[in-house]
Amino acid sequence: MPIKRMIEGLNEFHDNYFISHREMFEQLSQGQSPEVLFVTSSDSRIDPCLITQSQPGELFVIRNVGNIIPAHGASPSAEAAAVEYAVHGLGIRDIVICGHSHCGAMRGLLQIGNLAQQMPLVYDWLKNNAESTRRLVMDNYPGYSHEKLLKIAIEQNVLTQIENLETHPVIRSKLHAGKLNLHAWIYEIETGEVFAYDAANGQFKLLENRPFPVPNPLIAAHSDSLR
Missing domain, CATH: 1.20.5 (Single alpha-helices involved in coiled-coils or other helix-helix interfaces)
Known part of the structure; x- marks a missing residue:
């Protein structure tokens, strides 16, 4: 345009x-009093308000290359500050990490050696914040086609960012109190459909009439320890 x-x-x-x-x-x-923190890619093909049909003021949005939330303890970041403000300052009760099909960041992650010279800042961002996703995919899915690996990387990256969110003190506190839900989504550009991670079967399922909040393992572990 x-x-x-x-x-x-x-x-x-x-x-x-x-x-x-x-x-x-x-x-x-x-x-403002948004109801959802929506974390997604900077990709021009993704419009959070369009695909969710949300009105101005309903979504608090974080966008970056690879829909990444660095883990707590990494270098201070705008993402961490935005998460803290959304949850503590605005009282957000739901956070969505939304990846998407044909993700250029994940495609680059799978060929990260080629980025070092061409786009060193992109290389540093992915190497520092998505290496665990790359290693998981490359070590556990040998022999898969590149397109299949890309799909797996997109899904695993969203789940990794959920885990990263759980390391943030404000997130852990709200999860422990039962005042926050985390959601892992994949938006499919070519169909307009959204798939949500269903922990009950360990798969991304078409999101239709009900949400699939990601269970909080910290809460489960704490509850088990009290039995």
């Missing part, structure tokens, strides 16, 4: 959508 078309879009938004929803925007100007 050329910049001229974007400006035309801005004018169209103001003259039509904004005018007809002026009251909603006046309320939003008084503060």
Whole structure:
């Protein structure tokens, strides 16, 4: 989309959508109270509000290369600050990590040696934050086709980011209190469908009428220790 078309879009938004929803925007100007933290890719093909049909003010969004949340204890990051603000400051009760099909970050991760010279910053980001995903895939799925490995990497990366989230103090505290749910999703660009991780069978299932929150292993372990 050329910049001229974007400006035309801005004018169209103001003259039509904004005018007809002026009251909603006046309320939003008084503060935000989103219900979900949505973590997804920077990929231009992914629009969280479009695929969930959410209105302004309903989603608090983090986007980056590979829909990654660095584990607690890594270098300070905007992602960690946003997570802390969303959960502690805004009272978010649901967090979605949403990967997607044909993910360029995961494709690059599987061929990471080629990135070092061409895109060193992308290389550093993936090497520092997604190496566990790459190692898991390469060590446990020998002989798979590249496209099958890519699908596995996309799924495993989402689950890795759930695990990374659980290392953050504010997340662990809310999970322990039963005040937070984590969700692992995959958006399929070519079909428009979303698949959610169902821990009961260890698979991503088509998301239709009910959510599949990821069970908190820390809570389960603590409960077992009290028996």
